[in-house]
Amino acid sequence: MGIDTHQELVVYMRDDCHLCRSEGFVASNRLNVSCGGRSIIAVLNVVYGGHIPHGHVGLSISALERLRVRPGTLLTIKHAPPIRSLASVRKKVFGHTLNGREIEAIINDVTAHRYSDIEIAAFLSVCAGGRLSLTEITDLTRAMVTSGERLDWGDGRRIYDKHCIGGLPGNRTTPLVVAICSAGGLVMPKTSSRAITSPAGTADTMDALTHVDLGVADIRRVVEEAGACLAWGGSMNLSPADDLLIRIERALELDGEGQLIASVLSKKIAAGSTHVLIDIPVGPTAKVRSQPEAERLQSLLVEVGAACGLSVRCVITDGQGPVGRGIGPVEEARDVLAVLQRADGAPADLRDRALELASHLFDMADGQGLEAGRERARLILEDGRAWAQFQRIVAAQGGLKTLPRALYTHEELAPRDGTVGAIDNRRLAKLAKLAGAPASKAAGLRLCVGLGDQVTAGQPLFQLFSESAGERDYALEYYTSEQPIFSLVSER
Amino acid sequence: MGIDTHQELVVYMRDDCHLCRSEGFVASNRLNVSCGGRSIIAVLNVVYGGHIPHGHVGLSISALERLRVRPGTLLTIKHAPPIRSLASVRKKVFGHTLNGREIEAIINDVTAHRYSDIEIAAFLSVCAGGRLSLTEITDLTRAMVTSGERLDWGDGRRIYDKHCIGGLPGNRTTPLVVAICSAGGLVMPKTSSRAITSPAGTADTMDALTHVDLGVADIRRVVEEAGACLAWGGSMNLSPADDLLIRIERALELDGEGQLIASVLSKKIAAGSTHVLIDIPVGPTAKVRSQPEAERLQSLLVEVGAACGLSVRCVITDGQGPVGRGIGPVEEARDVLAVLQRADGAPADLRDRALELASHLFDMADGQGLEAGRERARLILEDGRAWAQFQRIVAAQGGLKTLPRALYTHEELAPRDGTVGAIDNRRLAKLAKLAGAPASKAAGLRLCVGLGDQVTAGQPLFQLFSESAGERDYALEYYTSEQPIFSLVSER
Numbered sequence: 001m002g003i004d005t006h007q008e009l010v011v012y013m014r015d016d017c018h019l020c021r022s023e024g025f026v027a028s029n030r031l032n033v034s035c036g037g038r039s040i041i042a043v044l045n046v047v048y049g050g051h052i053p054h055g056h057v058g059l060s061i062s063a064l065e066r067l068r069v070r071p072g073t074l075l076t077i078k079h080a081p082p083i084r085s086l087a088s089v090r091k092k093v094f095g096h097t098l099n100g101r102e103i104e105a106i107i108n109d110v111t112a113h114r115y116s117d118i119e120i121a122a123f124l125s126v127c128a129g130g131r132l133s134l135t136e137i138t139d140l141t142r143a144m145v146t147s148g149e150r151l152d153w154g155d156g157r158r159i160y161d162k163h164c165i166g167g168l169p170g171n172r173t174t175p176l177v178v179a180i181c182s183a184g185g186l187v188m189p190k191t192s193s194r195a196i197t198s199p200a201g202t203a204d205t206m207d208a209l210t211h212v213d214l215g216v217a218d219i220r221r222v223v224e225e226a227g228a229c230l231a232w233g234g235s236m237n238l239s240p241a242d243d244l245l246i247r248i249e250r251a252l253e254l255d256g257e258g259q260l261i262a263s264v265l266s267k268k269i270a271a272g273s274t275h276v277l278i279d280i281p282v283g284p285t286a287k288v289r290s291q292p293e294a295e296r297l298q299s300l301l302v303e304v305g306a307a308c309g310l311s312v313r314c315v316i317t318d319g320q321g322p323v324g325r326g327i328g329p330v331e332e333a334r335d336v337l338a339v340l341q342r343a344d345g346a347p348a349d350l351r352d353r354a355l356e357l358a359s360h361l362f363d364m365a366d367g368q369g370l371e372a373g374r375e376r377a378r379l380i381l382e383d384g385r386a387w388a389q390f391q392r393i394v395a396a397q398g399g400l401k402t403l404p405r406a407l408y409t410h411e412e413l414a415p416r417d418g419t420v421g422a423i424d425n426r427r428l429a430k431l432a433k434l435a436g437a438p439a440s441k442a443a444g445l446r447l448c449v450g451l452g453d454q455v456t457a458g459q460p461l462f463q464l465f466s467e468s469a470g471e472r473d474y475a476l477e478y479y480t481s482e483q484p485i486f487s488l489v490s491e492r
Numbered sequence: 493m494g495i496d497t498h499q500e501l502v503v504y505m506r507d508d509c510h511l512c513r514s515e516g517f518v519a520s521n522r523l524n525v526s527c528g529g530r531s532i533i534a535v536l537n538v539v540y541g542g543h544i545p546h547g548h549v550g551l552s553i554s555a556l557e558r559l560r561v562r563p564g565t566l567l568t569i570k571h572a573p574p575i576r577s578l579a580s581v582r583k584k585v586f587g588h589t590l591n592g593r594e595i596e597a598i599i600n601d602v603t604a605h606r607y608s609d610i611e612i613a614a615f616l617s618v619c620a621g622g623r624l625s626l627t628e629i630t631d632l633t634r635a636m637v638t639s640g641e642r643l644d645w646g647d648g649r650r651i652y653d654k655h656c657i658g659g660l661p662g663n664r665t666t667p668l669v670v671a672i673c674s675a676g677g678l679v680m681p682k683t684s685s686r687a688i689t690s691p692a693g694t695a696d697t698m699d700a701l702t703h704v705d706l707g708v709a710d711i712r713r714v715v716e717e718a719g720a721c722l723a724w725g726g727s728m729n730l731s732p733a734d735d736l737l738i739r740i741e742r743a744l745e746l747d748g749e750g751q752l753i754a755s756v757l758s759k760k761i762a763a764g765s766t767h768v769l770i771d772i773p774v775g776p777t778a779k780v781r782s783q784p785e786a787e788r789l790q791s792l793l794v795e796v797g798a799a800c801g802l803s804v805r806c807v808i809t810d811g812q813g814p815v816g817r818g819i820g821p822v823e824e825a826r827d828v829l830a831v832l833q834r835a836d837g838a839p840a841d842l843r844d845r846a847l848e849l850a851s852h853l854f855d856m857a858d859g860q861g862l863e864a865g866r867e868r869a870r871l872i873l874e875d876g877r878a879w880a881q882f883q884r885i886v887a888a889q890g891g892l893k894t895l896p897r898a899l900y901t902h903e904e905l906a907p908r909d910g911t912v913g914a915i916d917n918r919r920l921a922k923l924a925k926l927a928g929a930p931a932s933k934a935a936g937l938r939l940c941v942g943l944g945d946q947v948t949a950g951q952p953l954f955q956l957f958s959e960s961a962g963e964r965d966y967a968l969e970y971y972t973s974e975q976p977i978f979s980l981v982s983e984r
Binding site: 002004024046061116122129254433470 | 493494495496497498504507510513515516518519520537538539540541543552553578582585586587608609610611612613614616617618620621622623739740743744745746925926928931960962963966
């Protein structure tokens with residue numbers, strides 16, 4: 001049918017299909033569709049009006065891909081068998097605690113695409129709101145790890161990783177931290193995700209700079225050559241259940257704490273990490289909004305990590321505003337290069353955050369304390385070793401790409417004098433996305449002011465980049481029609 | 493598109509549609525689709541391969557119906573505005589209690605089709621498991637009443653109704669109770685539903701006997717003429733939110749107690765009832781499985797009813813096995829007629845249940861006690877007044893139809909001697925549904941034995957009726973391949 005249902009598997013059948021009639025299939029039934037040894041469970045949509053030929057059924061893009069069939073293939077269709085693990089979801093609905101076996105069965109069925117979207121929604125809803133115990137979160141994390149591939153870097157080898165809970169546009173510290181720490185000898189086979197709701201993920205930014213779609217063999221070779229990589233994790237089937245759950249979680253705007261922890265830690269464990277540093281920015285428009293919330297998250301991350309054999313350290317950081325000057329894949333890549341190359345005007349806030357995170361990783365590695373770690377990180381960056389190391393990684397991944405320029409640039413000017421009192425992270429991210437990021441790599445923003453800056457009327461606040469006039473206009477309409485993203489405070 | 497998505501509103505757009513690109517629409521986005529003053533919120537499915545002409549979009553059947561547009565109409569499409577009441581759903585996810593205003597806003601948005609299926613699933617999941625307080629259930633009931641039409645039968649007039657929580661195949665007491673009680677002077681404008689998961693609802697059985705698709709004006713006329721009606725409630729927009737919630741609740745097999753109570757009571761209040769008798773059958777394969785569960789449900793039904801100004805009485809009845817001999821619309825209609833006409837072989841269990849329920853309604857009406865009520869009901873049935881009254885109702889609804897015979901009949905024989913020790917209600921219902929009920933009116937079963945009967949090998953257990961050989965074979969395959977529906981206990 002060529003229909004993208006956003007991963008929900010759908011089978012389309014004629015209303016007068018004899019199979020629908022004799023088997024009693026009606027719209028929204030769950031059907032088992034099989035071909036050879038492969039089978040999927042799909043939701044039925046009934047099609048009236050003869051759009052599908054007699055004796056044929058249609059499949060959504062996701063169903064076609066998962067079943068790996070071509071048009072004209074003979075399919076067998078019957079009622080889906082009952083999914084036993086749904087009894088455990090109902091058990092959780094009714095307030096009971098699940099054991100490891102029950103959680104594993106749920107995650108296995110989710111991974112095998114046996115759950116419909118509403119079933120996943122029910123599971124996520126009753127697990128959110130602090131309804132998962134520490135043991136349940138640990139079991140969920142383990143089940144998500146075993147749902148997919150797991151990288152093994154050799155017995156006793158320490159593998160370092162970093163993660164940011166997110167919510168700050170432009171906060172692209174990962175390439176810097178990986179370059180600094182791997183220059184200092186830490187092994188960091190870093191796999192990152194593309195943007196889900198933000199204008200760029202680390203994989204999007206790195207994709208602007210080099211090749212990131214590496215298989216497991218390539219990743220091993222790059223890490224062998226350079227001691228680190230900066231790759232996209234999406235093609236490696238690490239914690240695949242996570243991707244399926246996140247899709248519904250985002251749609252529901254549900255950030256269940258247990259789910260978040262299992263999601264972050266399962267990806268790290270599956271990637272073979274042993275030591276992970278997690279950055280938790282806190283601010284009114286960041287993902288985590290208060291210090292107590294950050295502390296609770298920190299303690300759960302550390303405890304669940306420990307239960308899974310993963311050493312976790314969290315750093316709670318200032319999440320009041322964006323970090324660096326660029327927002328969007330290419331603009332963030334410019335900031336990363338500027339810091340590594342110690343260019344004039346390289347964003348100091350981005351550099352300082354990267355150094356702070358690197359110092360924590362060094363301290364986790366050698367236990368020499370944060371002061372020593374800070375000094376070591378600063379030296380590695382300042383004497384050019386980090387930049388050389390970054391070039392080594394990029395060379396092993398296929399070489400440095402030239403950063404493109406966007407077709408359309410708009411400069412937005414301050415309407416009056418004032419001090420930048422606050423910047424809304426969420427709306428700023430939305431603005432960059434409306435301009436076309438991350439689908440258009442060069443689209444996004446370059447901030448000309450930061451928190452606390454004095455501005456005078458007519459001074460540029462930011463530049464907006466886009467690849468089409470339509471996206472530029474749409475973004476600017478959003479900027480002017482919504483509440484101000486930059487709060488200018490007048491002093492008198 | 494002619495696609496039946498089971499009421500989820502879907503808009504289909506080309507992948508290369510300029511609107512998708514410039515507005516950043518991606519699959520599963522919620523879009524506002526409007527035309528003139530009417531608008532819907534639909535889920536986007538992106539269609540690849542040019543099945544939709546340029547400049548066009550497709551709509552699911554439900555979206556087309558709700559928007560009331562014809563092919564070729566100009567539509568305006570934009571991102572859906574955020575649904576504010578979803579914040580209350582998230583509040584409930586996080587374990588907080590909702591107030592009346594919040595619940596009303598949720599129900600209003602559900603009724604206006606502003607919730608996606610996964611959002612409804614999230615709401616239902618966090619309301620199930622006893623997570624709704626008595627006040628919340630009452631607020632939910634009230635909100636569901638105000639979501640739709642409300643019938644008014646005049647100030648101070650007592651309007652009687654009955655309801656069965658369900659789960660027993662063949663338990664078609666409603667037409668009998670309405671005939672007996674309205675013959676005794678009680679006003680009973682009875683509206684019923686069609687089957688949702690059973691082989692027949694009261695509306696399906698009555699549909700085999702007369703016309704049930706009456707509008708409000710017709711119902712008023714019939715009640716004026718006969719003091720009662722036996723109509724289908726589906727076309728009257730009573731508690732429409734209930735229908736939208738039930739659809740997802742069934743798919744999730746979630747029977748949230750609060751939701752059940754609000755569902756039952758909101759329909760009765762919206763229909764203008766003042767006094768309702770509720771039959772709660774209890775048995776191992778009935779909907780309610782234990783006496784304590786039935787008592788808890790009873791107390792909540794009575795309390796929520798009282799808070800909404802509705803007088804509710806519950807009767808907890810034996811739900812161990814099927815009632816009557818026929819299962820399926822036509823076969824149940826035969827039982828109803830046999831009881832009313834005092835035919836030889838009319839099922840005594842069905843008659844006795846109807847008399848018992850009628851006696852409770854008489855007692856609710858005149859307070860003369862159950863003994864007096866029983867005597868009154870028995871007399872009305874025995875002297876033919878109930879049959880005359882039933883004919884009066886049916887005549888006012890358009891006259892009695894002739895009951896059809898099914899094309900295929902199969903007689904299943906007892907494999908050995910024994911006593912019928914148990915009958916599985918759920919599997920029996922499934923068997924009748926596989927035979928084609930309720931879509932094929934004449935399809936279903938006629939039981940030849942009941943609980944406790946002695947049977948000898950070769951004696952018929954039941955007759956199975958179907959309109960196609962395929963459905964007959966499919967039903968019989970289910971019967972033989974599953975655990976026995978009739979447990980034959982050998983005595984020695």
